[in-house]
Amino acid sequence: MNTKNLNLISKFIDSTVITLTFLVPIFFLPITTDFFELNKMALLVLGSLILLVLWGIKILLTKKLAISSSPLDLPILLSLAVFILSTIFSINKDASIFGTQGRWFPSLIGFATLVVLYYSSASNIDKSSTIKAAVYSFLLASSISSLVAILGYYNTPLRLFDNVMFTFSGSINSALFVASLGTALSLIMMFGEKNQFVKMSLTVVALTNFSLLLVLNNVVSWVLLLTGLLAVAYMVPVEQIKQSKLNLYVAAGFIISLVLLAALPATNKVVINNNFPREINLDVTGSWIVTSSSLRDFPILGSGPSTFNLNYTRYKPIYLNNGNEWSLRFDKPFNELFNVMSTMGILGTAALVFLGIAVIKLAFKIKNMNMDRSEEGNIAETLSAGLIITLVSFLVTYAYSINAFALFLFSALLVSKIKMFNKETDLVKHVVLSFTSVSEEVSLSSLSAVKKEYFHYVISAPVFALAIAGFLLTYRTYAAEVYMKQALVAAQKNNGNTTYQMMAKAINTNPRKDVYHNLYAQVNIALANSVASKANLSDTDKQTLQSLVSQAIRSSRISTEMLNPLNPVNWEVRASVYKALIGAAENSEQWTINAYNTAIQLDPTNPKLRLDLGGVYYAKKDYLTAANLFRQATTLKPNYANAYYNFAEALYNLKDYKNAKTSFEAALSLVEKGSADYKKVAEELNILKELPVVAGAAAESSPSEKPSIEPITQNTGATEQENVKQEPLTDPNQLKKEPKVSDIVNPSTN
Structure with a gap:
């Protein structure tokens, strides 16, 4: 075994985990139609694939497959199995596999990515310093996220993209989650830290995140913060709190000052932006009506991951038409519990609740472990609190890439920490598959069908195959989004030729997106109208016109008849295509009427x-x-x-x-x-x-x-x-x- 190469691989694994922890809360790119969720998921997939490849190389170098086994294994694997089954019987398999436009999680690819991330991290991280660096990376990212959100809140010239609601996390809800997590975790780390400079830095991190929670004044954020403070009170020893009086005085002074500024009439308008827009979410009543209706029709496995948008249009309660949001088609319910019940049925709900209970049990067992805090501080307590806050977030809001990532990453880091603390514990075991039985290793010498000298290649081959398949799928999805973004930019400039070409590239790269075909149909009709508006049409113009109209009809039929026939939006687009041809093409009126009737059947209260x-x-x-x-x-x-x-x-x-x-x-x-x-x-x-x-x-x-x-x-x-x-x-x-x-x-x- 080459020890130098093995150490290098271990360093790469540690660096990848730390980098992901820092980047996921704040990473975005303006080169795709979705700046945030898509790029965060792409980053997660890329990072997980890198970890998978590094793990495969490690298997080749050591000729061993080492896996950390914990109480989370069964619920994680059961949840993955239910995801697969629910996807197989989904009413829209493409959405269940890859996610929907703008809502890329939860999906089968997304959940599988997090499972790979969990096992790659938990099985290969073996240094407390790596875990501590990962926690600090997240806290730094949370401060940056909250600071950028505050700049946007106060409408400062430094805000990005001229949008007061701009956040690195991608939405107000996700920014509040990151801030709540950052506030609580930095406090727990601060209490366990001995270096006064680091303690004060962590106090600043906590206050920065708390400032965002205060000015936004959102119920979700207060619930998460209260959960975090209760976790602090439960996890942190009283002695540590007594030793941090200076930091507590600083924090108390800042908080009291900020609260007074926000409460006093003379300064309220300066501190609180009453015109700040709020994120629009489906209420609890509407969420439950849609969820219960979906459970009635799809009780066992639900309608499939990432199909709540289709459930909403079919089961939308009529009372929602009385409000200002009547025309919105929500693709997420009030919280993730409703989403799981609606889209994954009884089995999915049971599996994921089982996972949540297993995580809570693991988190609370830390309290009874006498870990050495002399060097690492309250790392285990911080991870446990992070898991509890994350689980509560699924009850007060929906799942997105950041809180799902936090759940699996913190679980992996906590499992690694327990493994390092006590290698003899029954709670977490480090199982090693090898050719010789050493210590706790499991012997595979009985596998006579496989030659020993080739066995590590047999084990690593599926790892590399999975990595290659994951990369190709991600590339196809991501490249198509880049092309579509270029098409939309050209469309905003009314550049029809470039729009047409880029959309064609996007569809050729990823032909399974109904959204692309809808946009393509609309562009073809718009270009056809432009050609038809000419005074004198040449033969070439007539051929072009015929081609554009044919393509518009073809694209609308693909989206409605092949890709997603249960989406009323697709039928609306199809109706608009035929409506544009009324008076110019035979039977256009009847085709328009038929399309609208189908849309009404799928969205009856619209x-x-x-x-x-x-x-x-x-x-x-x-x-x-x-x-x-x-x-x-x-x-x-x-x-x-x-x-x-x-x-x-x-x-x-x-x-x-x-x-x-x-x-x-x-x-x-x-x-x-x-x-x-x-x-x-x-x-x-x-x-x-x-x-x-x-x-x-x-x-x-x-x-x-x-x-x-x-x-x-x-x-x-x-x-x-x-x-x-x-x-x-x-x-x-x-x-x-x-x-x-x-x-x-x-x-x-x-």
């Missing part, structure tokens, strides 16, 4: 779909069917001004002027006074009132019999007092619109 479908019938002059659909939209969303306006237009064409007037009045009561839409509705209402049949009816009626909006609103809740944002009114007489390529990335138009 009033916008009925409004759009009603617009198609309105253009056909089938005003009765259109009015029926517009009326359904007002029933689904009683405060939907656009639906009332379109309903009034349809009734007007049906010559039902009385009810048209009532519907116009309902729309007028819902739009913002003084806005362009308000003036538009008021003008049409005045024109309607001047019609002889309406004016005569009003003159003949007594004051108590005058038409009012009550018949329409008494059962629907449309009132002037409701402060609900309204979308711009759409005129059903203007069905078609000539989009630009940039429309596909403009949220106001799509």
Whole structure:
């Protein structure tokens, strides 16, 4: 055995773990469509594959396979098995394997990556200094994350990307998790540290993270912080707290000053940014309704990992239409427990709860171990507290790359720490597979089928094969995202040619993403409209036009019929493609209607779909069917001004002027006074009132019999007092619109 090479491999493994611990909370790249989650997951996959390759090389050098066995093995492997089974029976296998756009975790690839990270770290880290360096790396990263979030919160010129909500972690929820973890863990490390400079530095880390928690004032952060403080009180010996009075005085003084500044009226507006936007999440009631409905239909294995977005549209409760978030399609529930129940069923919930219980038991057993804290300080206690806070985070928010990474990394580091503390303990064993039985090693000499001199190659071959497969899958996903980002940048500049080419590259690289095909279909239609707008079309233009239209139809059919037929968004895009061809292609109207009907079946409580479908019938002059659909939209969303306006237009064409007037009045009561839409509705209402049949009816009626909006609103809740944002009114007489390529990335138009 080459000891020098073996030591070098061990150093590489240690460095990789420390680097990952520092980078994951703050790593992002602006070269993909998703700056944060995708890049964090790609970093995790890359780091785990590096650890796997290094482990394989170590097997070749030592001719041994060393694995740390702990009480976490069974629940981890059971959870992985359930992930695989749930993915096999998933309603969208691609999403379950790779994750959805912007939500790359939890997925089968993501969970498998964390399992590889856990075993690669737990089985190969054998120095307390490595564990301590990893903890300090995380604390440093948490400080950087919180500092950047604070700069954005106060709208300073130093904020990045001109976005007050920008955080290195990727979202406000994840930034609060990192800050809560950083606050509690730095306190525990501070109490166990003897060097006064390091103690004060850890105090600064704790206060930096606490500052973010205070100014954001989020319930989730306070729950996590309270959990952390309880962990501090339980894990840290009283003697250590007494020896840290100076640091506690400094911390108390800072906290009291900050709280007073935030509480006093004279300084409140300086410290607290009342205009800071909040992250929008699905509430507990809505989450439970969707989860219970999914459990009813998919009780054993759920609908599949990363399929909550499909469950939400099918089971969305109608009461959510009354709020400002009615048009959002949530892809995560209130917390991860609901997500697991919905997407992985009873077996998945049982397996992951089993894992959580095993982690808690392992964390609390540290209290009864008399570890030597003379050099490492409170490393084991810090890791245990980190695990407890992380598990609680899954009850108050959903899972993402950072808290999932923290769970598996801290578990691996704690297992390694226990292994180093007491090699004779039954809690953690270091099992070594070799050709000779030495000490606690397990002999494999009985395996006569495999020649001894080749056995280490047989063991290491699957390791390298798994690493290669993981790299290829990750490269395909990541490269496609880079191409798509370049396409969207070109689209924002209205550069159709570059947009078209980059999207084609993205689809060729990763043809299994329905989002790519949807965007590609929209771009093809936009380019087709651009070509068709020319005064005189040449033969080449006509061929180009035909090719673009054919490609748009082909892409929309791929996303709806092959890749993800249960996603209503795909059917909406398909409907928009055919709608753009109405009047230019045979049967386009019927194809549009069919697509909208399928979308409505998949998203039955969405009033916008009925409004759009009603617009198609309105253009056909089938005003009765259109009015029926517009009326359904007002029933689904009683405060939907656009639906009332379109309903009034349809009734007007049906010559039902009385009810048209009532519907116009309902729309007028819902739009913002003084806005362009308000003036538009008021003008049409005045024109309607001047019609002889309406004016005569009003003159003949007594004051108590005058038409009012009550018949329409008494059962629907449309009132002037409701402060609900309204979308711009759409005129059903203007069905078609000539989009630009940039429309596909403009949220106001799509």
